[in-house]
Amino acid sequence: MKNISQSDFERIKKTIDKALQMHTEWYDNLIRLLLCQLPLPESITEQDAHKRCDFGCWLYSDNNSHIRQLPSFTKIEKLHEIMHDGARDMSLNMKANGAVLEEDYKYFIRNLSGFRNELTSLRERVAATMGKVK
Numbered sequence: 001m002k003n004i005s006q007s008d009f010e011r012i013k014k015t016i017d018k019a020l021q022m023h024t025e026w027y028d029n030l031i032r033l034l035l036c037q038l039p040l041p042e043s044i045t046e047q048d049a050h051k052r053c054d055f056g057c058w059l060y061s062d063n064n065s066h067i068r069q070l071p072s073f074t075k076i077e078k079l080h081e082i083m084h085d086g087a088r089d090m091s092l093n094m095k096a097n098g099a100v101l102e103e104d105y106k107y108f109i110r111n112l113s114g115f116r117n118e119l120t121s122l123r124e125r126v127a128a129t130m131g132k133v134k
Contacts, residue, residue, distance in 0.1 A: 009126055012126050013123060015058075015063075015067075016126065017123065019055050019058060019059075019119060020116070020120070022053070022054040022055045023115075027112065030091075033091070034090065034091065034100060040095060045091055045092060045095075046088075049087065050080050050081040050084035050085075072125075075118055076122065079111060079115040079118055083114075086111050089107075090105060
């Protein structure tokens with residue numbers, strides 16, 4: 001990330017913090033929908049669900065041009081999509097069979113963890129770099 005000021009780094013860090021918050025809220029809502037067997041919105045069941053959540057809307061917007069060039073951003077993007085694929089599989093199984101398969105849940109959680117870890121790692125790298133830019 002060349003030619004980025006301290007204020008740019010602060011903005012990026014705040015954006016990542018907000019992204020983590022948005023995704024935690026999405027996860028909490030998904031679990032609520034599944035456990036309470038509530039109707040599942042298309043934002044969870046559609047093929048492009050990864051683009052419909054708040055984080056996905058941010059991810060695919062032009063508001064993150066400073067970090068889009070990072071290799072970890074591409075990894076986050078892919079992990080996010082795979083995680084949503086798992087959420088869709090769980091949700092559709094719940095809708096069809098009244099239960100989530102344990103293997104689907106494990107797959108989802110593994111990808112959820114990978115996604116969160118990569119996003120948190122990016123946040124930590126940005127924070128560390130902020131300390132070096134004066």
